[in-house]
Amino acid sequence: MSNATQHLEGPIGRRTRSCATELVCRDCGYRTALEERAFKCPACGDGLDIDYDYERAGAAIAERGLEGRPWNVWRFEELLPITSAEAQARVGQFAGHTPLIHADRLGAEFGLRKLYLKDDSTNRPSLSYKDRVVGMAIARLLELGKDEVGCVSTGNVGTAVAALAAKAGATAYVFYPGNMEKGKAKACRALGAQVCQLDGNYDQANRACRELSLASGIEFANITLRPFYAEGAKTMAFEVVEDLGWDAPDHFVIPAAGGTLSSRVHKGLDELETVGLAETAGTKINIAQAGGCDPIATAILEGGEIEPQTPDTAAHSLAIGAPGDGPLVVDAVRTRGGSAATPTDPEIWDAIDLLGATEGILTEPAGGTTIATVGQLAAQGKIGPDETVVAVISGNGLKTIQDHPDKAWPEMVACNLESMGAQLEDFRRIAATVA
Ligand SMILES: Cc1ncc(COP(=O)(O)O)c(C=O)c1O
Numbered sequence: 207m208s209n210a211t212q213h214l215e216g217p218i219g220r221r222t223r224s225c226a227t228e229l230v231c232r233d234c235g236y237r238t239a240l241e242e243r244a245f246k247c248p249a250c251g252d253g254l255d256i257d258y259d260y261e262r263a264g265a266a267i268a269e270r271g272l273e274g275r276p277w278n279v280w281r282f283e284e285l286l287p288i289t290s291a292e293a294q295a296r297v298g299q300f301a302g303h304t305p306l307i308h309a310d311r312l313g314a315e316f317g318l319r320k321l322y323l324k325d326d327s328t329n330r331p332s333l334s335y336k337d338r339v340v341g342m343a344i345a346r347l348l349e350l351g352k353d354e355v356g357c358v359s360t361g362n363v364g365t366a367v368a369a370l371a372a373k374a375g376a377t378a379y380v381f382y383p384g385n386m387e388k389g390k391a392k393a394c395r396a397l398g399a400q401v402c403q404l405d406g407n408y409d410q411a412n413r414a415c416r417e418l419s420l421a422s423g424i425e426f427a428n429i430t431l432r433p434f435y436a437e438g439a440k441t442m443a444f445e446v447v448e449d450l451g452w453d454a455p456d457h458f459v460i461p462a463a464g465g466t467l468s469s470r471v472h473k474g475l476d477e478l479e480t481v482g483l484a485e486t487a488g489t490k491i492n493i494a495q496a497g498g499c500d501p502i503a504t505a506i507l508e509g510g511e512i513e514p515q516t517p518d519t520a521a522h523s524l525a526i527g528a529p530g531d532g533p534l535v536v537d538a539v540r541t542r543g544g545s546a547a548t549p550t551d552p553e554i555w556d557a558i559d560l561l562g563a564t565e566g567i568l569t570e571p572a573g574g575t576t577i578a579t580v581g582q583l584a585a586q587g588k589i590g591p592d593e594t595v596v597a598v599i600s601g602n603g604l605k606t607i608q609d610h611p612d613k614a615w616p617e618m619v620a621c622n623l624e625s626m627g628a629q630l631e632d633f634r635r636i637a638a639t640v641a
């Protein structure tokens with residue numbers, strides 16, 4: 207047994223309460239056992255999804271109740287795909303359960319009284335929503351008895367894989383596109399992962415990593431483990447609706463790159479209704495994409511299919527021009543209602559500053575894209591002043607601070623009362639003109 211899997215020794219076969227049944231192709235109906243190492247439908251090539259025995263899940267949740275459940279991504283384990291209790295115990299014990307914050311000051315700027323922020327910029331261990339999905343992927347890796355994991359990343363998957371693999375005792379190989387924030391690569395190195403930047407954009411890197419994972423037999427968190435990975439994103443829907451007292455919001459506003467988060471929030475909302483925890487059919491999903499990479503938003507706003515694009519935006523974590531789960535997102539928005547917006551890079555940076563100055567939250571461009579989108583949808587009347595809106599802040603601005611536009615400050619003021627007094631007066635004058 208390898209180092210990574212030694213800790214899985216324990217009561218043999220101890221199972222979680224997962225009610226997952228099979229891997230399934232939503233497109234053609236192909237089904238295969240959960241134990242199979244499959245991620246793509248052999249019949250039609252579509253990505254595989256996880257199916258559940260929802261009747262059993264609903265009964266199990268009703269019987270067991272909510273008291274005493276952990277406040278982490280495993281809270282509704284009945285609706286998650288991991289069956290090994292040992293793998294579950296090893297991963298993501300502190301991931302999820304991020305705060306839902308009533309953004310009264312930001313909401314006032316947009317004329318929204320019930321604006322909430324789901325603040326995944328504080329997710330653990332790596333400060334982005336990716337801790338949810340990568341948590342499921344690493345647990346699956348342990349379930350398979352493997353101790354090496356790769357990933358291809360626009361930034362945050364890499365840091366999540368590096369951190370969660372380290373804690374699980376697995377070796378991580380992170381592949382980044384050429385154009386991304388160096389701080390994220392540095393963070394991966396500090397976390398003990400091997401990092402490689404490829405001479406191409408994300409979509410080119412993704413294709414190459416798929417070939418590498420199949421040739422090498424190494425599991426890739428967001429390629430070969432993808433059906434399991436994606437399920438982690440549902441936990442955001444579960445947490446938000448529970449935090450709102452099982453009263454689902456009128457709107458989610460979600461940033462999209464590959465489309466995993468938004469499509470799985472949709473699935474999670476559906477599941478809450480199916481198992482009888484909440485009525486969620488009225489919740490609309492709105493998509494935030496940067497104007498320099500907006501294939502999903504364009505399909506939503508203009509109709510038709512997704513047309514791949516070549517990304518050109520400072521929102522590097524959202525820069526996926528050929529989104530794998532894009533069609534699922536478009537379906538979700540068309541089914542539930544909702545819309546999209548495509549702010550420019552300057553609008554994204556302004557929105558980051560506005561969020562910081564009103565709510566004290568420093569986010570990266572993905573979160574700025576969400577906030578700019580909320581503002582635009584409110585101004586267009588697509589979100590009403592008294593509707594409950596949950597905007598997803600999916601990543602932390604400390605990771606991208608080097609990229610934020612510079613704002614000068616006085617760096618060499620004499621260290622005495624006279625100079626500092628004059629400086630303070632200056633500060634007050636500036637503050638008064640901003641207010
Ligand atoms: C901070 C952040 N927010 C949102 C997303 C979008 O995720 P998805 O690929 O699930 O659409 C990403 C993905 O890379 C991200 O890093």
Ligand SMILES: [Zn+2]
Pocket residue numbers: 231232233234235236247248249250251252
């Ligand atoms: Zn199929």
